[in-house]
Amino acid sequence: MSTLVIAEHDNSTLNGATLNAVTAAQALGADIDILVAGAGCGAVGEQAAAVAGVNKVLVADNAAYGHQLAENVALLIAEVGAGYDNIVAAATTNGKNTMPRVAALLDVAQISDIIAVESADTFKRPIYAGNVIATVQSADAKKVITVRTTAFDAAAAEGGSASVEAVGAAHDAGISEFVGEELAQSDRPELTAASVVISGGRGMQNGENFKLLDGIADKLGAAIGASRAAVDAGFVPNDMQVGQTGKIVAPDLYIAVGISGAIQHLAGMKDSKVIVAINKDEDAPIFQVADYGLVADLFEALPELEGKL
Amino acid sequence: MKVLVAVKRVVDYNVKVRAKADGSDVDLNNVKMAINPFCEIAVEEAVRLKEAGVATEVVVVSVGEKPCQEQIRTALALGADRGVQVETEGSVEPLVVAKLLKGVVEKEQPQLVILGKQSIDGDNNQTGQMLGALTNMAQGTFASEVKIDGDAVSVTREVDGGLQTVKLKLPAIVTTDLRLNEPRYASLPNIMKAKKKPLDVFSPADLGVEVTSHLTQLKVEPPAERQAGIKVASVDELVDKLKNEAKVI
Ligand SMILES: Cc1cc2nc3c(=O)[nH]c(=O)nc-3n(C[C@H](O)[C@H](O)[C@H](O)COP(=O)(O)OP(=O)(O)OC[C@H]3O[C@@H](n4cnc5c(N)ncnc54)[C@H](O)[C@@H]3O)c2cc1C
Ligand SMILES: Nc1ncnc2c1ncn2[C@@H]1O[C@H](COP(=O)(O)O)[C@@H](O)[C@H]1O
Numbered sequence: 001m002s003t004l005v006i007a008e009h010d011n012s013t014l015n016g017a018t019l020n021a022v023t024a025a026q027a028l029g030a031d032i033d034i035l036v037a038g039a040g041c042g043a044v045g046e047q048a049a050a051v052a053g054v055n056k057v058l059v060a061d062n063a064a065y066g067h068q069l070a071e072n073v074a075l076l077i078a079e080v081g082a083g084y085d086n087i088v089a090a091a092t093t094n095g096k097n098t099m100p101r102v103a104a105l106l107d108v109a110q111i112s113d114i115i116a117v118e119s120a121d122t123f124k125r126p127i128y129a130g131n132v133i134a135t136v137q138s139a140d141a142k143k144v145i146t147v148r149t150t151a152f153d154a155a156a157a158e159g160g161s162a163s164v165e166a167v168g169a170a171h172d173a174g175i176s177e178f179v180g181e182e183l184a185q186s187d188r189p190e191l192t193a194a195s196v197v198i199s200g201g202r203g204m205q206n207g208e209n210f211k212l213l214d215g216i217a218d219k220l221g222a223a224i225g226a227s228r229a230a231v232d233a234g235f236v237p238n239d240m241q242v243g244q245t246g247k248i249v250a251p252d253l254y255i256a257v258g259i260s261g262a263i264q265h266l267a268g269m270k271d272s273k274v275i276v277a278i279n280k281d282e283d284a285p286i287f288q289v290a291d292y293g294l295v296a297d298l299f300e301a302l303p304e305l306e307g308k309l
Numbered sequence: 310m311k312v313l314v315a316v317k318r319v320v321d322y323n324v325k326v327r328a329k330a331d332g333s334d335v336d337l338n339n340v341k342m343a344i345n346p347f348c349e350i351a352v353e354e355a356v357r358l359k360e361a362g363v364a365t366e367v368v369v370v371s372v373g374e375k376p377c378q379e380q381i382r383t384a385l386a387l388g389a390d391r392g393v394q395v396e397t398e399g400s401v402e403p404l405v406v407a408k409l410l411k412g413v414v415e416k417e418q419p420q421l422v423i424l425g426k427q428s429i430d431g432d433n434n435q436t437g438q439m440l441g442a443l444t445n446m447a448q449g450t451f452a453s454e455v456k457i458d459g460d461a462v463s464v465t466r467e468v469d470g471g472l473q474t475v476k477l478k479l480p481a482i483v484t485t486d487l488r489l490n491e492p493r494y495a496s497l498p499n500i501m502k503a504k505k506k507p508l509d510v511f512s513p514a515d516l517g518v519e520v521t522s523h524l525t526q527l528k529v530e531p532p533a534e535r536q537a538g539i540k541v542a543s544v545d546e547l548v549d550k551l552k553n554e555a556k557v558i
Contacts, residue, residue, distance in 0.1 A: 101442040111524070182471050238486075263325055294547050
């Protein structure tokens, strides 16, 4: 039995989400290899080789993989993955983009967003915005799996000594090209990896007011998130959306400010250890999941909170 | 240019779905059904392409039991021209939906296929990508902007780090994200007109596809309950609780 974990990276640094995927892969009970597909990604191969519990790292270094275009990378993964029982990736936007393509190429189902491994063929995954947890069993000989990273601890980034091998396979489907990207620049921790997250909703009224969260985030070392309503209204960019169809977070502390608590928002944060809600409506559904609820006008509560931290 | 849009019938997004007491499945008795919100965005995008003179015909397809014709009619009322139902029984896995959609793609030969990024019942986020692999088409998933440009389409994608733009050769696949557009409401006259628009029904066999099952749902259960929390009276009390009780700051 063997498992291939697909590395998430930007050609220079291995993304932490890969470490959570490795832990999920370990639960499958098979030997683990990591595939690094990219361009000029040798450093990532070395980082992957240092991850504890990894057997071998395969590095496919080719211009066609530089921007993780699904059309190219899926062909590579399907070829390399042919020899494995399981192919596993983190359920990041990259993993979600590429892995179903791999599954279809291999004519198997994909099991999306697993939160637990029950046995080598049985998994738990949330459905209906996390209102229900389904246990599913796969009849496929080969399993293609994406992993909800918040449900698995990170494997140790150091301590391993896997061998590194180059993979020659070059697949350029020639049907897609990368044009450009606008990546958010921030000194704050990454939303999905932060131990404290403070999110603002429609109650923030505008993008300018999100600055009220900055001082608190600075003091707590927090990442800043948002509800869909705040993103749709253009207060903040899309990469800050927490929820069923945005990012899933599970920090030690989640502070929801001016967020009503729709099921789609709760789906993205209700596994946080401690939840705080600040909302002026005492009947807001967010209070049903909050450990500590403060009924208050956020424009008064936030400056006071910043002052008292 | 012909545009094909895939729409799925799902539980309305306002419904809080629960597991049945015996854990055999979710309880969907008498719940309100609707078009998957991401599919509604897909229909809107196709209709806008038609209104802009870029698309010439918008065909909607749904895979499911007879009642999914309601969602096809909704899409027709929003401005699609023609409907196709692929009649199946029970729930069909994304890989099979993708195979059936491939059959429809071969019949219809669209230049662009628009799907939702995710169905809000199964939360799979798979079908568009799978259809891409099966038809060897490029995919612009999680789209927040779609621009047709000669024999290519530029798609701006919502990715974890921000936004990414790719250029895809046509025919291509797009899956919609929330910011792509704001769907319109169907007007009463358009709902009436939609009743007369053509709707063809095919069986999987007509499309040469065998409906198989790769996954078995063994049980469903509610997620772990959170313990009821408390209301604090002031910011001071909140800070005190976080420091001394929860010990998270
Ligand atoms: C297909 C689909 C997918 C979705 N995906 C997501 C998702 O991933 N993430 C997500 O968040 N949503 C998602 N939604 C949207 C979701 O249903 C809600 O509409 C959204 O979460 C509401 O955001 P909100 O709580 O900020 O706004 P509202 O519901 O408008 O709530 C604003 C809150 O702010 C409070 N408030 C206002 N002023 C103040 C003040 N001065 N002080 C204190 N409190 C104040 C109000 O009392 C209210 O409770 C999705 C919806 C659909 C249909
Ligand atoms: N039964 C279906 N009929 C038509 N389209 C579907 C069906 N299932 C999924 N789709 C399409 O695929 C998208 C993603 O669904 P999923 O992969 O199930 O999350 C949906 O938004 C639809 O556009």
